[in-house]
Every structure is written in structure tokens, then in C-alpha cells.
Amino acid sequence: MAKEITLHFITSADETLTVDAVVGDSVMETAVKNDIDEIVAECGGSLICSTCHVYLEDSTIAILPEADDSELDMLEGVASERKENSRLSCQIIVSEEMEGHTIRTPQDQ
Numbered sequence: 001m002a003k004e005i006t007l008h009f010i011t012s013a014d015e016t017l018t019v020d021a022v023v024g025d026s027v028m029e030t031a032v033k034n035d036i037d038e039i040v041a042e043c044g045g046s047l048i049c050s051t052c053h054v055y056l057e058d059s060t061i062a063i064l065p066e067a068d069d070s071e072l073d074m075l076e077g078v079a080s081e082r083k084e085n086s087r088l089s090c091q092i093i094v095s096e097e098m099e100g101h102t103i104r105t106p107q108d109q
């Protein structure tokens, strides 16, 4: 059976949703499977929509590869404020190191 970890999503309204995330899935897939409404993911992870925008915590950023040029380009088109900790969740693969981490979702996608 696929290994699972716990992730917490905090919505723009400060609602916390705790979900099981399958290691190897993207954070976007995890959000969609768990009905996190603030992740729209129109393009299904093809990096052409920017509607899977999330804000990460420093502890998560520290263990992830940096965003590549394609992701950085798409981040320029996000609907909510782009911050230093903005990422596109379809480009973030759930790993065991992310156990218990928190991901914030923006109001608009």
C-alpha cells in the first residue's frame, strides 16, 4: 500500500483541513482528492493554468527543490498576491519529509 502522511491545509478563511496525503502524489492532487475548494487546478497539473497556487512555510521550502523557470513564469499570473513563499502545488510532490506540514491556500485562483 502506498505510504501516507498527514498534511494540513489552511484556507484563506483560516479554516484548517487535515488530510491524508499519498507520498508521490502532488500537493495539488492531494488537495483535489480531499475537496480543498481553494485549489482549482484547471489544467490538471500541466503547468498552464496557475490555479493551484499555494503559500508554503519555511520548513517546507527548505526541503523542496526550487521552482524551475516554467513554474516561475506561471507564478507571474496568479490571481491572489504572489509572495516569496508562493508555489504551484501541482509541482510539489508529497514526500515523507513533509509529514505534518501546513499549506495555505489563497482566496482567489
Ligand code: FES
Binding pocket: 028, 041, 042, 043, 044, 045, 046, 047, 048, 049, 050, 051, 052, 074, 088, 089, 090, 091
Ligand atoms: S494545476 Fe495548472 S498549473 Fe498547477
